[in-house]
Amino acid sequence: MGPLTQSIRELSANERQWQVLNRQGHCVVHAPPGSGKTKLLVTCLAYDLFNRIPEPHGAACITYTTAAAEELRRRLASLGVSARPSLFVGTVHSFAINRIIGPFAALLGKPELVKASIASDEQQEEAYRLAVGSRFGSSCNWKEKRKQIEFHRRRLSTVEEWNRGGEGLLEACSSYESLLRGDGLIDFEGAVAAAVDLVEQHEVVRRVLSARYRRLYVDEYQDLAPGLDRLVRALCLRPDSDVELLAVGDPGQAIFSWNGARPELISELSSLPGVSTVHLEHNYRCGEEIIRASTRVERVGRKVTAVRGGGEVLAVFCPAGFTEQCHQAAAAVGLAHRRGVPLHEIAVICSMNAQCREVAEVLRGAGLAVAVPGVEYPRAPVTLFVESCAAWAMLGREQSGHRLGAIHRRWRRLLGPTWTRDTDVRLTELLVGYRDKPVTYARRMLADLLGMGLRRAMARPAQSDNANALDRMQHAVELGALADATVVDLASRAMRRDRVNVTTMSSSKGLEFEVVLLLGADEGLMPYWSSANDPAKLEEDRRKFYVSVTRARSTVKIFYSRSVATSAGRAKPAEPSRFLYEIGLLHR
């Protein structure tokens, strides 16, 4: 049996998933944690490409991150789908830039959009500082204004909405955008807005796109900003357009509205005529007790059926404060490990990076190996690439768990058109050489890779989110927290096996573990103090809590102290998190 047939057979055992595979017309899938949505999406896409979308037509599949896109591509290849020019798998930014602006902007009289390069973090910062300063004066907190402006730009706010947001914001925004334009630059928000404009204003764009991409697949719909929603509506839902939509998401896991996302979009989409909605009900991941507890927090009242039995959710009171929570967590890790749970199946989740660092210290002090991904720099394909290069070179080559083949494949993707066979050989030579060198600093290795073509490749617009991640990494290894790190240190960050994962609540999204230890469950941290009086923010913090708890297969332990540390480091009395009451662990 082929892999696709196998995958379809597995879907057929779940009535709702089977319904999605055999859907007619637009379909929105509500997928609670552990419901197998990625597999469903990939299987549907592969099946449709083989049976419903004859070449040269294709499809577009839009994901939230480049890492998710890579994972999707890998899974598509394993189902036998080979690349075709009319198959797109990537982020909304990449779709806007490479598949809309690239082919159409010059055609429709906007050649400057095609030529524009993506502004780096520094360039954006500089432009915001100038734009905000000229409108609000130099004494104004420009970072705060920048957040507000970015929020509205992501939301594609109307003039009224801008005005409600505050006087002068829209003006500052226009002057920011014209500053970028003057330097031949554009940023992501600008690119998406321009793409939305092209699609909405021009029938020819809609016609060509819908001929090319017969079906549109969108993952994590709840985390998408309105820009993509507008594109979806223009391509799929206008009377004159006929692209078929499959959107997958979960309003219950929306945690990015602070960033401009609008979780209610997925529900709005569901309610449109001609759109069918499927609610997946099975959670294949979490033990029954975890599902029961987490459902109480969620308040949506949806039905989720457990597939696995068992599971436990416990609260641990640590009166001496957060440091005690860290030590108790270390003890809990030790206990689970002694019971046979591998360290990489245990996650310690905190609400903020600073706490992640603190707990990581304590765990290390207790002799445990720890992985803290994403603290010094974001986990993007390019930073993961650099780490795996280090791992392959220093930690046993093919036995390191990192395959040279995969490293080369990622290298080729990163370099894109700037790749030559020669660069492959130079990369191999570099990596093979490190083992025999004396201790080498991580910054040296990064410099070698940058010099070998990585820097040039990162200048391409399609790589800009990678480029920003790499800038942060470079800063960390040159001047920041990793200035003394060696290549071996860098390598060890790539080793996920037999290490406890320490991560923030937001970054835990999409992951799963046997045991989850959630720290800092006191009011002020969870929910965050500033959310307490903002119903929307409170909802989002609640959803973060829900997401964190549902990462676990069998055990969740939640730690609290009835106090939080002030910025001065003193303990301030606090109530236990209201979520502990909601989940049923504490009672008033």
Next chain:
Amino acid sequence: MRIECIRVTNFRNLADLCVAIQPGTVIVGENRAGKSNLLYALRLVLDPTLSPSDRHLGREDFWDGLSDGSDDWDPMDAREVIEISVDLADFEDDNTVLSTLSDALVQSDPLRARLTYRFAPLDTGVAGPGAKVKYRWTIFGGEDEGNQIDADLRGYLYFAFLGALRDVDADLSTWRRSPLRVLLTAAAKAIGDDDLSRVRSAMREANAQLNDLAEIKRVGTSISDRMMEILGANQALETELAVAAEDPLRLIRTMKLFVDGAARRHLSTTSLGTLNVLYLALLELGLEERLAEQDIAHVVMTIEEPEAHLHPHMQRLAFRRLLADHRTNRSILVTTHSPHIASVASPRSLVVLRDAGGRTEAAAASDAALTDAEWDDIARYLDATRAELVFARRVLLVEGYAEQALLPSMAAAVGMDLDKLGITVCVVHGTHFTSYARFCEALGIRWAVITDGDGDAGPARAGRLLAALSLNGDPGEHGIFVGTSTFEYDLLYAHPSNVKPCFGTLWELSADRARATMETWVSQWPEIGTYLTTIDKAGGKGRFAQRLASQQIWPPDYVHSALRYLAG
């Protein structure tokens, strides 16, 4: 890097074949044994000049043995799969090859990679009868079919295929195909500007001088005038005669190879065989250039039956050099019918393909467990005997020339014809049969040994041979046959009618003094010692056997048994 083995499933007559490959492998086999199919299988994996549609095979490319026998049977309805994989090893220290194969690793210590061509039905998720079957070929690395390897990357392992009976002349005269191109292009790049301008002015001068000749001028003018007449002044083409363009770089591209020194005869005047060697030489030079430029990482050269039109001495000269050259960035595979080419190959690298009822089986000499000294023995033996052993179906291993000379007549006496039975007699010149037997065993050649009895020594020798081959039981069951005393003496006792020709021949060859002794033999046959001394004095066993072979001679029982064993 080297190709370690090739595995083929369901492709033409290669039903399920696994061939171990050595550096400089020479593949022999009768017609239709599957030699060309094996090379084509390798091309499906590696050859960048095959187009995507060449790689899309048809129903006739599936092995016939898959059929259920019905008339309308179609392997593609039955969803059969053709798979060809090539295992590569020894590239640990070559970063260029390592980069190329990084996606294909199947083992890490030592490193080993696999490239697989697979022609299989696509899993579209729709199954069951009536579903349309769509086939697709993929080339993937390692064990994961999702891990497809681009043509771009595969091209780094350069694959050169030299088919049998190519039109070398045409290949050399087409710039795009010519192996001369790489060499001239590289040379042109290196030439300095001064030199180029010198050539340009010399050429301009030559053109001018020729055009200055009145006769040439007349031809030029008449062409221009005629064009003017046809097309009119506005549209006429401007023509001008010249020996060649003056641009030196263009000039270099038009350079050709000539033969016969100053006569500068065109290549087509020379023999096809020599042209093939020339082509090979140019190809080698061109590939060395590209390897040096790191334009390619490794060269796999496959040469199909290169012996055509080539004198045996030249075959041996050209291929002894080519096959002995074990540089690590080149793999060579030759198929041949020529014993001359087989005889200069390293015996370890010989592979025999055979047809076994519609499917090809392979036997590789490298499977034989021999010491280096024994391999050297075999190599010298094959070289001296023109590899006759390798082309044999059945081999009778004998100690000396006498047995070899007499075997045809002994076989004829019992109604057997060695040629028709495909039996080759191989002289070992001694009693060291073990390595030869192992070699035959590895190549799948049926073998038998006849050896002298020499009292207890013969049976003991047979016992040692059995033990060395890890065999048990009666030596005769395994093809080892032992005489009573010495071959010549056993002949005497083999059959009453052997006595007369033996004694008669010896009488003819002997001097008077010996003849005097022989007269006593009428009443009393000689002792073995006396008999052998007499043969020695008469010019030796060889001369005796050569002379005796013209007469009817009956084989001793052990020789007869050996012949029956081989024929059976």
